[in-house]
Amino acid sequence: MRLYCTKDYQKMSRKAAGIIGAQVVLKPDSVLGLATGSTPIGTYEYLIKGYQNKDLDFSEITTVNLDEYKGLSRENDQSYYYFMYHHLFKDININMERVNIPDGTKEDGDAECARYESLIEQYGGADLQLLGLGHNGHIGFNEPADEFVKNTHCVALTESTIEANKRFFTSADDVPRHAYTMGINTIMKAKKILLIVSGEDKAEILKKSLFGPVTSQVPASILQLHKDLVVVADEAAMSLIK
Numbered sequence: 001m002r003l004y005c006t007k008d009y010q011k012m013s014r015k016a017a018g019i020i021g022a023q024v025v026l027k028p029d030s031v032l033g034l035a036t037g038s039t040p041i042g043t044y045e046y047l048i049k050g051y052q053n054k055d056l057d058f059s060e061i062t063t064v065n066l067d068e069y070k071g072l073s074r075e076n077d078q079s080y081y082y083f084m085y086h087h088l089f090k091d092i093n094i095n096m097e098r099v100n101i102p103d104g105t106k107e108d109g110d111a112e113c114a115r116y117e118s119l120i121e122q123y124g125g126a127d128l129q130l131l132g133l134g135h136n137g138h139i140g141f142n143e144p145a146d147e148f149v150k151n152t153h154c155v156a157l158t159e160s161t162i163e164a165n166k167r168f169f170t171s172a173d174d175v176p177r178h179a180y181t182m183g184i185n186t187i188m189k190a191k192k193i194l195l196i197v198s199g200e201d202k203a204e205i206l207k208k209s210l211f212g213p214v215t216s217q218v219p220a221s222i223l224q225l226h227k228d229l230v231v232v233a234d235e236a237a238m239s240l241i242k
């Protein structure tokens with residue numbers, strides 16, 4: 001594991017974008033695994049700057065996103081497709097045909113999850129998977145559970161995740177109760193994993209994830225077993241790690 005501690009959110013974002021940018025430069029046809037949530041927004045802003053400065057070319061890049069809410073269409077402004085389009089894709093030269101996100105509108109969840117899993121399998125996993133960290137240790141939407149779920153699957157969101165994500169919706173009642181998410185093995189198949197974490201409210205779960213026991217009750221703890229894990233966290237998130 002490589003652990004970088006940055007002064008603040010901006011510096012975390014710049015460092016993370018630098019790592020993703022290096023991947024894009026070194027392998028222009030990379031498969032990038034992308035994430036949503038508030039943490040990666042600054043990273044995406046720096047990637048857009050890299051494109052505008054002509055340092056980064058995304059024309060050959062393929063993307064796979066971690067997750068999507070069940071029941072939300074691409075046009076829904078709370079869907080992760082919409083999020084990705086508005087925070088990144090619309091401002092870079094990505095070929096939208098190479099953008100992959102689970103389709104939240106597919107009623108047959110099993111079929112959609114199997115399709116998504118085999119797509120990632122065909123790519124041989126992401127070259128680099130970007131991850132945020134949920135307050136309960138979730139990655140993607142892999143929630144604390146009695147066992148790790150291997151492949152892309154449909155998950156019932158926990159109350160704490162619904163609570164944390166309600167800020168993006170009119171009320172907690174509007175937060176979808178289910179989501180499609182890459183499984184733990186889907187994520188671990190990535191050749192490199194970049195975990196970004198910001199804020200004091202994540203300090204405890206970051207410490208547990210990186211230095212606590214590997215357990216499905218803290219899904220991110222599995223990342224300790226990845227052979228190329230890079231963590232970029234700001235001082236506030238790192239405050240409990242000496």
Ligand SMILES: N[C@@H]1[C@@H](O)[C@H](O)[C@@H](COP(=O)(O)O)O[C@@H]1O
Pocket residue numbers: 035036037038039040066067131132133134135138139140141161165
């Ligand atoms: N499914 C996403 C996760 O992929 C993300 O990492 C998490 C943390 O979000 P934030 O970065 O806003 O704290 O939120 C959501 O639940």
